[in-house]
Structures are given as C-alpha cells and as structure tokens.
Amino acid sequence: MERTPGRVRLQDLTALHAPIRAELDAAMARVIDSGRFVLGEELEAFEHELAAYVGARAAVGCGSGSDALLLALMACDVGPGDEVIVPAYTFFASASAIARLGARPVFADIDPDSFAMDADHARRLAAGCKRLRAILPVHLFGRAGDVDGYLSLASELGVPVIEDAAQSIGARDASGAKVGSRAHLSCWSFYPTKNLGxxxxxxxxxxxxxxxxxxxxxxxxxxxxxxxxxxEVGINSRLDALQAAVLRVKLRHLEAWTKARAENAAYYDGAFAQAGASTSTQTLDDACLPLLTPAPLPFPARCVYHQYVVRVPGARRDALANDLRERGIETGIYYPVGLHQQPSLAIPGQRHAGLTATEAATRETLALPVHPELDRDARTRVAEEMICLLRG
Ligand SMILES: Cc1ncc(COP(=O)(O)O)c(C=O)c1O
Structure with missing residues (x-):
C-alpha cells in the first residue's frame, strides 16, 4: 500500500523541544522552586550569556522584540516630530516602535540580495531629513546587512545605529563580526519561532x-x-525568569541548530542549481528554472537562515505557494506588503519614491521550510515538488 507523505511544516517547535525536554523541565523547576519570577539571578545570568554570545558589553532583557525596539529608541531620546530611517521591507514592529513614540519612520529601500536596508538610499533620504535621530537597519532572514555602510553613514550624520537583529542571532557581517557586536544598540526577539525562541x-x-x-x-x-x-516615565517590560531559564538551555543548542539550518539551505541551493535555477545575483533567461535562490555569501560572513527565502518572478509566487500547500508543504510570505503601504503608518500627503526593490520583494519572495528538525525526506520533497511545479 502506498503511504501518503505527511505535511512538511514551516516550523516544528514540538520536534525541536522533544530531545531537550528534560533540560527544559529542570530549568523551569529550578525557577519555580526559587520563588523569583521577575528580574533576579536567572535573568542576570542569561543577560551575561547572551551578551557574550553576540559580542556586546551589556544586555537588558525585556518583554518582546517589539519592546526592545521601543526601549532602544526611548534610550536614544526619539520623540514626537523626530525622524528615524528604517527599511520599508521588514516586520511591522521595526517601524511601529518609531510611530508609537510620535516619530516618523522614513522608509528606505532594500538591497535586493541581502533584503536589508540599502545604505546609499538611506544616505539620500537623510539629506532630506530635518530631525533625524537614528538609523534602524534590519538584518532579515538571518543575514547581516551592510554594517560597515550603516556605521559610516551614522557617524557622518552623528546619529546612532539601532539594529533590529530579531531574525539574525549568530549571523556574521561581511567583516566576519557578529551581528550585535558593532551597532550602538541591537534589538533581539525570542518569539517562539525565532532561531533562539x-x-x-x-x-x-x-x-x-x-x-x-x-x-x-x-x-x-x-x-x-x-x-x-x-x-523618567518608562514602561513595564521585563523578560520573565522562567523564559530566561528556558533560553539559557536553548542557547547551549543554538550552534547545532544553526548548523542544521545551514545544511538544509545548502541542500536547497544545490538541488535548485542542478535543476537550472539562478542565484539572486544572476539574471534569468528562458532556459532557466524560473527561480532565484539566495545570493552567495562569501566567508567570513555567515547567514543563520532564520528563513530560506527564494524569489519567484513573473507573478507566479502566490499560485506556487497555493500549489505547494495542496501538496502538503507549508511556505511563508515575508512580507506581502511594504511598510510604506500600511494604512496605520501612512502620513497624509506623504509620497514614497525609490522603493522598487521593496515592492519587487513583496511580490516575489517565498520562504521554504529550513528549520533544524527538517529531515532529509522532507527537504527532498520540498525541492522536488518546487522544481516539478515550476517546470509544469
Ligand atoms: C524583524 C523583526 N523585528 C521585530 C520583531 C518583533 O519581535 P516580537 O515578536 O518579539 O515582538 C520581529 C518578530 O516578530 C521581527 O521579525
């Protein structure tokens, strides 16, 4: 009898936690027995360990990645009427933190290969700003943006770099330095599906x-x-001791999980290249498989593949995602709308020019399952179904 293949999930936290369940249970029991749930030793220990891992001097745990951004902006005195340059292609929180303080997000385009803020476009936008207080680049999908470019722009402008590193723990930039080791402030999210969740x-x-x-x-x-x-007036946003204890356990496994993500990504790169796909730095011709895989990243840079994101040009992305879903394969679209197009961030009369790479990305990008627990059969199935559908 033929077996029906199971669903290939975009994330699988149950599978991730199963082998470390005893460690997690012991860590949570330790906190419950301590009777200390807010601030305290467990959080301090995790703050030290995380700072050491990313190469920063100090770390302050808070309630979410969104609050990390808000707190960082507050600490840089961003307030009503100020401006902060942020990419238009990112998760909503990168810009909503600016808007919540009454400041204006100034939307920069992205570099189409890294999906991170284009430092040259940011420089042109800065020339038109009157109250620029910070630049806020985002390292998307596990890949560092142009950290050298951001730091030199910020020093020319006399403003800090507040980086949104929510998706890029463990990534290294073009110089080989870890994300978190060079910006003025770095903001991290431990949302459950993040690499360190x-x-x-x-x-x-x-x-x-x-x-x-x-x-x-x-x-x-x-x-x-x-x-x-x-x-001064702050907010109430602490990282719970229970979460800190869990994260201390998971931090010990992060390098192994990152390695598994990179192996899955390398498998996709190879399988798609063999089937005639191009990388996002090449141009497609009619003989190619209509698929662009992530741009190669030369050593010492390191991508941690929070997402493995391909481009499907020619208005075929949504249909492909639907066909894959029907075949039991989950994918994700990050992000279908640029932040400059979000009604809640719109300013009457404001026009946004030069966001062509952002708008192309919102139409073309598709994230494939790359999580550490993805087994060989599952990733082979993803690649084969993709190739078959794109050829069909
Ligand atoms: C790029 C980016 N910035 C900020 C956030 C906000 O993090 P959180 O969900 O922990 O508030 C997320 C994740 O959700 C994100 O992916």
Whole structure:
C-alpha cells in the first residue's frame, strides 16, 4: 500500500523541544522552586550569556522584540516630530516602535540580495531629513546587512545605529563580526519561532555603552533607577525568569541548530542549481528554472537562515505557494506588503519614491521550510515538488 507523505511544516517547535525536554523541565523547576519570577539571578545570568554570545558589553532583557525596539529608541531620546530611517521591507514592529513614540519612520529601500536596508538610499533620504535621530537597519532572514555602510553613514550624520537583529542571532557581517557586536544598540526577539525562541514572548537590547544599558534597565521598570524613584516615565517590560531559564538551555543548542539550518539551505541551493535555477545575483533567461535562490555569501560572513527565502518572478509566487500547500508543504510570505503601504503608518500627503526593490520583494519572495528538525525526506520533497511545479 502506498503511504501518503505527511505535511512538511514551516516550523516544528514540538520536534525541536522533544530531545531537550528534560533540560527544559529542570530549568523551569529550578525557577519555580526559587520563588523569583521577575528580574533576579536567572535573568542576570542569561543577560551575561547572551551578551557574550553576540559580542556586546551589556544586555537588558525585556518583554518582546517589539519592546526592545521601543526601549532602544526611548534610550536614544526619539520623540514626537523626530525622524528615524528604517527599511520599508521588514516586520511591522521595526517601524511601529518609531510611530508609537510620535516619530516618523522614513522608509528606505532594500538591497535586493541581502533584503536589508540599502545604505546609499538611506544616505539620500537623510539629506532630506530635518530631525533625524537614528538609523534602524534590519538584518532579515538571518543575514547581516551592510554594517560597515550603516556605521559610516551614522557617524557622518552623528546619529546612532539601532539594529533590529530579531531574525539574525549568530549571523556574521561581511567583516566576519557578529551581528550585535558593532551597532550602538541591537534589538533581539525570542518569539517562539525565532532561531533562539522562548516558550512565549521575550526580547533583549544589547549595547556597548554601559550608560545606555543602565538607562534601558530603568526604562523597562517604569523608569525607576532605584526602588520607587522614577526619574523618567518608562514602561513595564521585563523578560520573565522562567523564559530566561528556558533560553539559557536553548542557547547551549543554538550552534547545532544553526548548523542544521545551514545544511538544509545548502541542500536547497544545490538541488535548485542542478535543476537550472539562478542565484539572486544572476539574471534569468528562458532556459532557466524560473527561480532565484539566495545570493552567495562569501566567508567570513555567515547567514543563520532564520528563513530560506527564494524569489519567484513573473507573478507566479502566490499560485506556487497555493500549489505547494495542496501538496502538503507549508511556505511563508515575508512580507506581502511594504511598510510604506500600511494604512496605520501612512502620513497624509506623504509620497514614497525609490522603493522598487521593496515592492519587487513583496511580490516575489517565498520562504521554504529550513528549520533544524527538517529531515532529509522532507527537504527532498520540498525541492522536488518546487522544481516539478515550476517546470509544469
Ligand atoms: C524583524 C523583526 N523585528 C521585530 C520583531 C518583533 O519581535 P516580537 O515578536 O518579539 O515582538 C520581529 C518578530 O516578530 C521581527 O521579525
């Protein structure tokens, strides 16, 4: 009898947690027995370990990646009427944190190969800004953007780089430096499906400047520098001790999981190249498979494949995603709409020019399953079904 193949999932947290379940249970039991659930030793230990892993001097745990962005902007005194340059192609939180403070997100285009902010476009936008307070690049899908470009632009402009590193823990930029080791402030998310995910929401800001980290430490606890002494108005956003304990366990497995993601990505690269796909730095001709795989990343840069994202040109992406779903294969579309097109971020009368790479990405990108628990049969099936559908 022929066996029906199972569903290939875009994420599989149950499979990820099964082999480390005893470690997670022990860590959670330790916190429950301690009776300390907010702030305290468990969080401090995780903050030290995370700072060491990303190469930062200080780390401040908070309630989510979205709050990490908000706290970082608050610590850089971003407020009403200010401007912050951010890419238009990213998750909503990268820009909503700016808007929540009454400041204006100024939308830059992306580099089509890295999907991260185009530093040259950001420079042109900065020339038209009157109250620019920061630039906020995003390292998307596990791949670092142009960190050298962002740092030199920020130093020319005299503003900090606040990087959204939610999707890129462990990634290295073109110089080989880890994401988190060079920007003024780096914002991390531990949303469950992130490469390092909590069992709920969680986030962190890492910093080099200890005084900025101290300010964020106060801001996450209602702006209190000492008990009941509120020098400014902050928010309530701490990383729970339970989540910190879980994340300490998971951090020990992160390198192995990242290696498994990279192996899955290398398999796809090879299978698609063999079938006639091009990489996103090449041009497609009629003889090619109509598929563009991620641009090669020369050593010492390192992608951690939070997502393995291909481009499907020619208005075929959505139909392909539907056909794959019918064959039991989950995919994701990150992101179908540019942030400049989000009604909640629109400013009456404002026009956005030069976002061509952003708009192309919203039409063409498709994320394939790449998670560490994806087995060989599943990834072979994904590649074969993709190739068959694209040829058909
Ligand atoms: C690029 C990016 N920025 C910010 C966030 C916000 O993180 P969180 O969901 O932890 O608030 C996410 C993830 O969800 C993200 O992918």
């Amino acid at each position: 909590a069992l709920g929401d969680g986030g962190m800001v890492t910093a080099h400047d200890r005084s900025l980290a101290e300010r964020i430490t106060a801001l996450r606890s209602h702006g209190a520098h000492a008990a009941y002494q509120h020098e």
